[in-house]
Amino acid sequence: MRRLEPESADHDLVFQPILRPGMWSFPVAGVLLAVVLWAGYAWGYQLMHGLGVTGLNRPVFWGIYVTNFIFFIGISHAGTLISAILRVTHAGWRRPITRAAEAITVFALMIGPMNIIIDLGRADRLLYPFIFGRFQSPLLWDVMAITTYFTGSVIYLYLPLIPDIAMVRDRLSRHDFRRPLYQLLSLGWTGSEEQRRRLSRAIGIMAVAIIPIAVSVHTVVSWVLAMTIQPMWHSAIFGPYFVVGAIFSGIATLIIAMAILRRAFHLEPVLTPRHFNNLGILLLVMTLAWLYFTFAEYLTTFYGGEPSEMAVFRAKVWGDYLWLFWGMVFITFVIPFFILALPKTRTIAGTVVASILINIGMWIERFTIVVPTLIHPRLPYDPGQYSPTWVEWSITAGEFAALALLYVIFSKLFPIVSPWEISEGEAEEALKASKSQRVVVEALARQR
């Protein structure tokens, strides 16, 4: 990033949405809220009449609610995992994007598990897994892992926010009604040496701790399927396969979010093509990893040729799910691969197109993992059928709207790009630069 006066132009840019909110966000938030409310109505309708209002049946007992659950938990890996990895590896270019990523995690983790509650026949018995929980059920492992991940992610989002909240606090006028909120949340941050030392230590610990937690979460989510003995679910690679898919769709979500933020808040100088390029390369690696896992999984099934496995395999690869399956491969691998592999197309627009395709594809991937197995149970031989109803589609739309809405609200309350982290980065860069300068000067002096 090239800037002449440190501590001014970009920082003001970052604080703009909070200090001088634009009017555009109200209609956007209004539309999103309407979709969420409609989904709320659909859920109320379902609670009134029972799960019969969905398209679920015997043998397709699980449908797009479970698909959504896996998908949202997947995109929650955007954040924390990516930002933690980049932090741990000291990737300097991460600084303007970690906050945006961590926020996705927290909100996706609020929405994902909602699907399980919506999917319950008896939502009123929601607390039973906590009261009567039996630990041998993978569903209880989910409860544990997701609760841990959510708690960790909130802390991990909050810690680097503290100095930024303090900055907002100091920038708001004394009479601003929002000031007490920031006053409270900044925990008396003054930016002293001791506070900085403690904060960076805490962030360092959380960044390391959050990585195994994130990996465990999507592994356990996959085990809900893989621990059964159902054809094409009972697979040992499901854990890593799902984790790879999660990071994959997580990065894609992050790219989409960044592009929107960049446009909406005029963050062009902060979120540069370089960030999209770097994330695009990460996405390229993940699309290859995803293809590798998919190939390994399907070849093993096909080669084994076990009849009940093959019934599901056939349905996906050349049966009823042919279009969904190959369409999914096409938009999660083929197109994104070429867009991302060529430096010419690995632009902001290019990576965004690839990311949108990947996210649609990954939703379909989750769907074609959950449903075809249920359509073709081991017994009876007759295949089932499933077409989601308006209730399921409405709730699904509401979940995506809720994610966007939470994101809009968050970006209006807190700096979505961390000015504190950027200054930290600049300070580090300056230190490095001055050090290398000194080395050069000393070397030159010695030469003389």
Added chain:
Amino acid sequence: MTQMASDGEERRVYRWGMVIDLDKCTGCQACVVACRAENNIPFAGEEQAQMGRAIFWIRIMPVLEGEYPRVRQRFIPVPCQQCDNPPCIKVCPVGATYKNNEGVVSQVYARCIGCRFCTVACPYTVRNFNWYSPQWPEGMDRYLNPDVPVRPRGVVEKCSFCSQRIREARMRAEEENRPVRDGEVVPACVQTCPADAMFFGDLNDPDSTVSRLARSRRAFRLQEELGTNPKVIYLGEEDWDAKA
């Protein structure tokens, strides 16, 4: 087999099992009807039944073997297989399903949260979900069996081996201070079968009818290769699984 009870008295432990003779079964569905009447299974209606929403604790699975013109239609009545190693119990997050000490896989309606993990984990797809509140046509609701609870909407239910009849027989036997006699417990499906193709009894008693039949050379169990160890045993002269 016996076991010490808490009062120090030796008591028999039953292990209930069923034998279904496919060579006798005509596919008449009398067992299905009897089961529905005995166990207060609600009416789904035609539209819901088409969607696969009708509840059956036992159903007839038709198996079409061979290709035209050498076709053979067979019928396999499939109740819950009452596995000794049930995949459904393992996955329940709240302990709403368990294997009782007589080997019957039971469902606790008051505990079930309706997540349907058990229904997707069952390799026989014999578990059912209550998509709507139970309903009976006008008049039919006066014929509900008082010994069997009506299940609320949103929970899973399944074949109980007519546990109300098992309980009744066991209590009678205990009162008379004797073990339950072979053939004393008769589930509704077994009682109704016009072809006499179904048998029920104690698999722990080596001399019981079901134990004797289970040792037959015709005996097999569904998807034995999965290691679920079902306690429903089928008898059939020919290999039923032509598709495999």
